[in-house]
Amino acid sequence: MQKIIKMVVVLLITSTCWAQSDQLLVDQYFSPYTGAALNLSAFHAYIYVDDTWFPSSENEETVPWFVARTLKLGAEELLSELLMVVQHEIFGHGYRLREYHFSDVGYRIGIGYGSTGFLDSEFNTLPYPKRAAVAAAGMEANAIFSQQIRQKWITSDQVDRREATLYLITTLDQSEYILGVEDDLMYMGNDVNAYVFDVNTWYGNNRLSKSKLGLYALWDYLDPSLYVGLYSMAKYLVNGAPHLKMATFDVGNYKYIFCPRLLLAPFGPEFQLQNYLVTPGQKLWNVNVRYGNNSQIHSWGADIFLNQYGRMKIGRWATSFMYGNSHYF
Numbered sequence: 080m081q082k083i084i085k086m087v088v089v090l091l092i093t094s095t096c097w098a099q100s101d102q103l104l105v106d107q108y109f110s111p112y113t114g115a116a117l118n119l120s121a122f123h124a125y126i127y128v129d130d131t132w133f134p135s136s137e138n139e140e141t142v143p144w145f146v147a148r149t150l151k152l153g154a155e156e157l158l159s160e161l162l163m164v165v166q167h168e169i170f171g172h173g174y175r176l177r178e179y180h181f182s183d184v185g186y187r188i189g190i191g192y193g194s195t196g197f198l199d200s201e202f203n204t205l206p207y208p209k210r211a212a213v214a215a216a217g218m219e220a221n222a223i224f225s226q227q228i229r230q231k232w233i234t235s236d237q238v239d240r241r242e243a244t245l246y247l248i249t250t251l252d253q254s255e256y257i258l259g260v261e262d263d264l265m266y267m268g269n270d271v272n273a274y275v276f277d278v279n280t281w282y283g284n285n286r287l288s289k290s291k292l293g294l295y296a297l298w299d300y301l302d303p304s305l306y307v308g309l310y311s312m313a314k315y316l317v318n319g320a321p322h323l324k325m326a327t328f329d330v331g332n333y334k335y336i337f338c339p340r341l342l343l344a345p346f347g348p349e350f351q352l353q354n355y356l357v358t359p360g361q362k363l364w365n366v367n368v369r370y371g372n373n374s375q376i377h378s379w380g381a382d383i384f385l386n387q388y389g390r391m392k393i394g395r396w397a398t399s400f401m402y403g404n405s406h407y408f
Contacts, residue, residue: 101116101119101120101123103116103117103120104116108174108177108178109169109170109173109174109177110170110174111166111170111171111174111219111220111221111223111224112223112227113170114165114166114169114170114171114174114220114224115166115170115220115223115224115227116227118162118165118166118224119224119227119228121162122158122159122162122241122242122245125155125158125241126239126241126242129241133151135319135321136148136319137318137319137320137321138318138319139318139319140317140318140319144319145316145317148315148316148319149316152244152312152315152316155241155244155245156244156248157190159244159245159247159248159249160190160191160248161188161189161190161191162245162249163191163221163224163245163248163249163252164188164189164190164191164192164193165188165193166217166220166221166224166249167193167217167218167220167221167252168186168187168188168193168194168195168217169186169188169195170220171216171217171218171219171220171221172195172213172216172217173186173195174216174220175209175212175213175216176195176197176213179205179209179213181197181198181201181202182198182201183196183197183198184196184197185197194268195217206281207277207278207280207281208277208281208345208346209345210273210277211273211274211277211278211281211343211345211346212345213273214270214271214273214274214277214343215270215274215343215344215345217252217270218252218253218256218270218343219253219342219343221249221250221252221253222249222250222252222253222340224249225246225249225250226338226353228242228245228246228249229246229250229304229338230355230363230365232304232307232325233325233327233334233336233355233357233363234357234361234363235325236324236325236327236334237322237323237324237325238307238308238311238322238323238324238325239311239321239322240308240311240312240314240315240320240321240322240323242308243307243308243309243311243312244308244312246304246305246308247305247308247309247312250299250302250304250305251299251305253296253299253341253343254296254297254299254300254341256270256271257271257289257292257293257295257296258293258296260272260289260293261289262288262289262290264289271289271292272289274292274343275287275288275289275292278346278347278373281346282347282373282374282375284374286373286374287347287348287373292348295341295348295350296341298339298340298341298350299339299340299341301339302338302339302340303326303336303337303338304336304338307323307325307326310323311323327357331359332358332359333356333357333358333359334356334357335354335355335356335357336355337352337353337354337355338352338353338355339351339352339353340352340353342369342371344371344378346371346373346376346378347371347373347374347376347378348371348373349369349370349371349378350369350370350371351367351368351369352367352368352369353365353366353367354366354367354368362385362386363384363385363386364383364384364385365382365383365384365385366381366382366383366384367381367382367383368380368381369381
């Protein structure tokens with residue numbers, strides 16, 4: 080916890096020095112929203128250095144420039160992979176463990192890999208829905224991270240191709256993790272294995288399989304912002320374009336875009352459709368609807384957000400399964 084607090088202070092000072100308009104969020108258990116704000120501040124510090132010290136290659140279409148941009152994109156991918164792991168481990172798994180008051184939590188952080196350590200004796204006292212929440216927390220945290228990036232693109236009507244790299248890596252953390260696990264792999268240190276096992280054990284059946292979850296994960300690939308980000312990276316490689324206009328469906332003075340997401344809820348997967356609408360007065364409406372059908376549990380709900388000034392949630396759940404400060408993104 081002391082290391083996390085030190086990191087908060089360092090990134091706050093860094094963000095102030097770079098004069099970035101980033102948020103500083105601190106909550107009781109250092110949630111994924113805190114992590115997303117801090118990681119974005121760190122990434123924006125890199126963007127400031129890049130804009131200040133490195134020459135623009137916009138409209139330069141020679142082979143040497145293409146090679147240089149490819150190398151630069153590779154370096155940015157490594158940075159994004161590191162921030163994704165920090166978000167996954169410290170502000171994902173770590174958040175849930177702090178929320179459940181674990182006494183000893185440790186992390187191993189690398190570029191593209193990491194792990195979170197805790198006491199088995201404490202973990203074994205948790206009910207299975209809370210174990211499932213811990214297993215899914217890392218992927219949930221990066222979905223929240225990517226959502227913050229996407230929302231910035233929508234409100235600014237502009238895609239920064241560097242943020243596009245970060246967006247792709249964070250938004251695909253869940254789907255790539257799920258699709259990369261084989262059905263016969265039984266290692267419980269794997270988040271997907273643990274999640275499927277915990278959900279099935281709680282229900283007392285084997286209706287959720289890793290292959291079925293992999294099929295559900297394809298829902299994440301219907302996100303239009305994913306392909307806008309890919310296009311912005313491709314355009315940068317070709318001619319050095321630093322930005323791209325955010326693609327939306329325009330109806331009059333209204334702008335609309337959606338994002339499908341698979342949610343790994345403690346009681347089983349849910350399908351969510353996030354809807355974003357920018358009004359002529361530049362207010363952002365975000366309406367998320369979701370539905371799940373897992374054994375005897377049928378869940379549905381909706382979240383309504385208006386900018387940062389109000390929030391309303393409607394829906395119905397089996398209330399005994401909604402505990403703690405569970406976040407749905």
